[in-house]
Amino acid sequence: MSDIVGIDLGTTNSLIGIMDAGFPILIADADGARLTPSVVHFPAASEPLVGNAANRMRAVDPANTVYSIKRFMGRRIGEESDDAGYQLAGSKGTPARVLVRREEYSPEQISALILKKLKADAERMLERSISRAVITVPAYFNDAQRNATKLAGELAGFAVERIVNEPTAAALAYGLDKLGEKSKIAVYDFGGGTFDISILELNTGVFHVISTNGNTRLGGDDIDNALIAHMISLAGPLDDSQKAAALARLREAAIDAKHRLSSQSETVINLPFFDGEKSLSFNLTRADLERIARPIIERTRAHCLRSLADAKLSPADLNQVILVGGQTRMPLVQEFVRTIFRREPNISQNPDEAVALGATIQAGILGGTVQNMVLLDVTPLSLGIETFGGLMNVIIPRNSTIPIKAGEMFTNAMPGQRAMLIHVLQGEREMARDNWALGRFELDFEPAPKGHARVGVQFEIDANGILHVLARDTKTGIEKKVEIESAVDVSDEAVEMMISESIEHAFDDVSERMFTEAKLKATEMLPAVRKALGLASDKLGDEDRSAIALLVTEVEVAMESGEAQRLKRANAALDEGTQHLAALLVERAMEEARKRKSGNA
């Protein structure tokens, strides 16, 4: 039997590993680097460059350098912000494509180039060919995104033996030397583009996932973008003619600064002539960065609470909280995990390597070189079908252990009805339209009186988290595999709606709408500020009070001016300027609650 490799196909970096004498090892490229940047550069007249060589071209030639392709996997145009330095092709609602040097590439093709490079590196080191792989995905990836990842692997020449969830893989790496133990752990995985939280029980080599939650559009990239926005607000608007190049330089500097501020408290950002004549040079403190990053990190809270609630556990029930993903190096993230889980996070795992090591262990389990370990994973999203009134009827609930099968019986609603359209969904919302449409399929009925034709449909989610559907006519006993028309490839109502909406908005007077929105916000904001000052102004210093008064005046003046941009800026400044006041209010409320509690006791 040939070897199986384990691959972490990350938003920012990718890694490949193989089992060696019972231990997972990661394979370095020709330059000795284990981390391969998930970047592909297309030179004018030669083969694409992948990894570090491509990464060096990001600031030099942004239009022909593709990065963070993972966030477009299994996605349609319009679902993702298209603020990448490279160009996207296709109209709203069609599968995402990248346009480089007048050629269109699917995200799967770009990912396949990264996988091919990893494969070549592994083959060079091992001096034999490799054809089987385990590839990781974010736990919260849906069916379409998993299928896209599998396809990318196949395009790169791999038989994809398993799609495994990243936080689960990290748990395998953590638990490799603790097989005798019984414990409950959480894995907090904050990567470049995605966030996952998974809760597992470890029991003598069995890794049993209890619940998982996450957001496939929340990651370190968002912090980079917020920092870049801050830099632009300091430097002034960018020159349109070379925006991509300027942005690429800003991004490079932002990422560098972010990394440095994980170990030092202050750094200098220095960008001479990054945008034509424009230069930028300023000091950035860790506190500045934390102020920018906090709202983004704060968004992981809801997912942590949900996964705990689904597991029916409280933080005290956990034995460890493992941190993985490069973004968890940030001190603020660690502090945040500490407050949510009320314990010191476990940073024993290398945040960049744990997932790849785990994928390699899973490859070993499948290949038979690792014994006494088995993984029971779950499906992250509820699977259902649309029923009467546009509701979603759940067939397999989220956090069900996979592989799993569930049957559903369908019958004809009218005499002689020959077919029925079934709409398959994934998600947690009550209304079908609010969930992710996986696709649709048609069931054929034999001619029969009403309610007599019966077709049983079996939904199976395999160990990869990928759906298979089988239909069986109960009378004829004929069974057939149902091909689901993928929602990504097919334009359905939701997509048409998205398109018509965008046309509608195109005719709006954008600036007028902006002003109306900003004015609405201001009229809600001003009474709130007055009320808050009435409640807590005694706790504010004179300086704070007069600063807020100034900001209020600016909002009032801006409202009179009718200038949308000015009012928006004034609103934002007031929002920012009253942060301290808001914190005081929350503190006061908590203080009062504590008093009431002790008063009752």
Add this chain to the structure above:
Amino acid sequence: MTDYFALFHETRRPWLDAETLKDKLHKLSAEHHPDVAKDRSVDFTELNAAYRMLHDPKTRLRHLLELEFPGTLTSNLQIPADISRLFETMARERHSVGVFLEKQAERKTPLEVALMASEKIELHTVLEKLLALLDQKHEAILTQIKFMDAVWEEDKAGSQDALLDVYQCISYVGKWMDQVRGDLVRLGEN
């Protein structure tokens, strides 16, 4: 109908210990999970279904009723008198949480949300008390199931009504606990 008790090598009975059952799943997984199975004589998805059915007391009781007394579950379920008071309290508190969350969703700025902090903390406390109350009831029902389990083998037919009643109680209480937990999550989100 598949007898999931038999599939999991358990006798048909009202009470099964959760931890023991989980250990059993883990042992069976180490043997029959498709990743590691030496042969495919046992379908892991069936074991998976059996565990799902048995580890939750609610579905376990339902399955037991279906196997032992077919037809009893067709009638419409009602909220047993025993927990109707609890239901009223629950409905009232959950309603105020719903109203609050709607109100909070309309507030767009952090300051406006902060102004609602004391109301929110109060609701949080109320919900936590409610959850504790439900949890207490849940524990009491579990004790009841254990008692029923003790006499089960001697008098199955005589247990039917009590089993149905307890099944209804635990279905409702379990559902309400999930709802209150969901509300607590929603309150704690920002």
